[in-house]
Amino acid sequence: MTARKTPETLRSARWFAPDDLRGFGHRSRMMQMGYAPKDWVGRPVIAILNTWSDINPCHAHFKQRVDDVKRGVLQAGGFPVELPGISLAEQYVKPTTMLYRNMLAMDVEELLRSHPVDGVVLMGGCDKTTPALLLGATSAGLPAIYLPAGPMLRGNWKGRILGSGSDAWKYWDERRAGTITDADWLNMEAGIARSHGTCMTMGTASTMTAIAEAIGMTLPGASSIPAPDANHVRMSAECGRRIVEMVWEDLTPGRIQTREAFLNGIAVAMAMGCSTNAIIHLIAQARRAGQEIGLDDFEAASRKVPVIANVRPSGDTYLMEDFFYAGGLPALMTRIRDHLHLDAMTVSGRTLGENIAGAEVYNDDVIRGVDNPIYAEGALAVLKGNLAPDGCVIKPSACDPRYLKHTGPALVFDDYPSMKAAIDDENLDVTADHILILRNAGPQGGPGMPEWGMLPIPRKLVKQGVRDMLRLSDARMSGTSYGACILHVSPESYIGGPLALVKTGDMISVNVAERTISLDVPDEELERRRAAWVRPEPRFERGYGWMFTRHIKQAHEGCDFDFLETSFGAPTGEPAIY
Incomplete structure (x- = not known):
């Protein structure tokens, strides 16, 4: 068992404790911002890595939620500092946010490595932010907890429930066929996204936050709370409180993200009716953690774990709001517990089995039993x-x-x-x-x-x-x-x-x-x-794109950079100080 940290062994103490000229500089600049020594002496410094921006609707509420996280950190005796990360708004970034997933991962790793912080709350949710934040935090090796943005509310058009993405594709074809009018289409645009939060279908956002919970990187039930729900405010504060204790426990991603944890993530993904993107991101995450996960692991799970979440697009009617009120991910996991490694550790400090003990399914049509699945095999x-x-x-x-x-x-x-x-x-x-x-x-x-x-x-x-x-x-x-x-x-x-x-x-x-x-x-x-065959012309001749094309790995390998995988230098669990 890892020994508990003491104030003098905190990583941040390397910056603030020494009685030398550099220590003087660090302390004086904190005081320049209005802080006093009692704010940081003997307290874990907690980074809150916020991917909010004015042009990311999935994270629009993070401007307020960060204050809830800070409240929790302060309540637990920590010192919160907000750090900005690249926002990666799925709807607007061209040609694709996938081009920049690894950039955000590098941003996270270097922010954590270079600053005087002891642990981190990762705030994300829009498709690539979940894997990117976890990739970076895993490589940095500090205690980390993930706070998902949560799905938006159900869409509505003429009394019909709309699901983001899925119904856009469906009704676009109807418009092309001439069966709905331009006015109908405009009203759908206004009704399909009614609140802040991620897509409320089982798209990449909800898939990846569910996987984050399944591998143990979120608190129990965090992955499917609707973004506008008061439960999300309370969960934000709880993440702030919990990360402080994780620092004292030295509970790092390396202690949580075992091969068994990633196999749990795969099983949950299959049962959820997951996005195909899950394969790329989860393989990359596992390899950052030094775990060899590949396509064969997905194929094995696909043959055993049925789709039991009746959520669009695999399901017929329901959306993530319905899934949450039916019991959420802990309830679903109780129904596939035979396919899970229940002794896997999680950020809660308890095992996955302990986290889901007592969870209940409140609607058997939203979360089916394995004997009444949406699809008899896994989603992929x-x-x-x-x-x-x-x-x-x-x-x-x-x-x-x-x-x-x-x-x-x-x-x-x-x-x-x-x-x-x-x-x-x-x-x-x-x-x-x-x-x-x-x-x-x-x-x-x-x-x-x-x-x-x-x-x-x-x-x-x-x-x-x-x-x-x-x-x-x-x-x-x-x-x-x-x-x-x-x-x-x-x-x-x-x-x-x-x-x-x-x-x-x-x-x-x-x-x-x-x-x-x-x-x-x-x-x-x-x-x-x-x-x-003649190879096409290069896509980039300078900058990040030039580096991307020379180091990106193929889809079956997770599309990480070759120089960032664990095999190119395993994380030590304690980042170096620059």
Whole structure:
């Protein structure tokens, strides 16, 4: 058992305790800001890493919530200091926030390493902020607790419940088909997002906060509290109180994030009907923690853990607000407890089993039993074959079952603009049996692997009533999306992966039950095409993008930078002082 910290062994004491010239400088500058020695002497200094910004609606309430966290820190005898992190608003950052996930992770790691802090409360929620904050905090090695932003309230239009993302895609196709009016569309824009908070469907935001709780990095029940709910204010203060005790306990991410913890995260993701993005982020998080997690672990869980959260897009009706009031994540975990490592430690100082003891399900239709699932297997399936030697991903729980076994001709697009132009051409030579392909959209090719994988259904087919078809890409898709989309093809086409060799008209076969995907072209022909392939021009020639393209790893490896993985220098658990 790790010995408790004492005031003189606090990391911050290295800055403030020494009776020397540097200590004088540190103390005098704190006093310049109006603080007195009793504010920091013998107290843990707690960083509150806030990803609020004026242009991030998911985190709009963080400007106030940070004060609640500070209140909790002060109540527990700590000294709170707010540090700003990059905000990464999913809706606005182009070409994709995924390009900047690792930048935020580096920002977090270096902020914590370079400042006189003993522990940190991480404030995030919008899609990439959860994995980025945890990546950085894991590498920094200080006691850390994650405070999720929480989902927004249900959307509403003409008395109908709207879910962010999922209903946008659904009704956009209806507008393209001419079944709803421009006025209807405008009213949806006003009604689909009615409060601050993250997407209230089971998109990437709610997926990743659920995983954060499952791996032990949030307090029990924190991941699904609606952002406007008073419970969220109380949870914010509780995070502030708890992080102070975690510092005294020296309860670091390294003591929490074991392989078993990440397997818990995978099991919960499958049961939740998770976003496909979960695979990339969780693999990256595990490897930062020195745990080898890969596609095979997801595939194993997919065969055992059914989808039991009846939340869109995998479910029919309910949203995250309903999930929370049905008992939230602790209640769901009681129903898959046979698939969990209940002795895994969490930030609460208790095991996962202790955290969920006594949790109840209050609505059996929102959180189903394993004998009455939404989908009999896990939310995601990993396919492999000559088109994706390192794997690709599909979300079978959210697509038309008839495409789970399908052979059809390819219709290939080399870039997003040409695809977008062709899709609305009513003379496009396409049928519902075609497999739409968008390539050069992976980690390097996108750049940054944008959420372009849910290719629009061609307008001519939409007007014929088609609402799903197979789509294939090395891009990602929003966790709020649905449909027969095969994503994360690895290796990506931009670096010469097999997807780069596909031609329009080639036959492609998919069999989800057997977990296979194949390009039905002779090997000799593929070799001829490979010899003729020319690599596209570089996406960047300077700055962060230049570094990104030279060091980003492929989708099946988590898209981390090669120089940030634990194998390139394991975190010591005690950051160095610069």
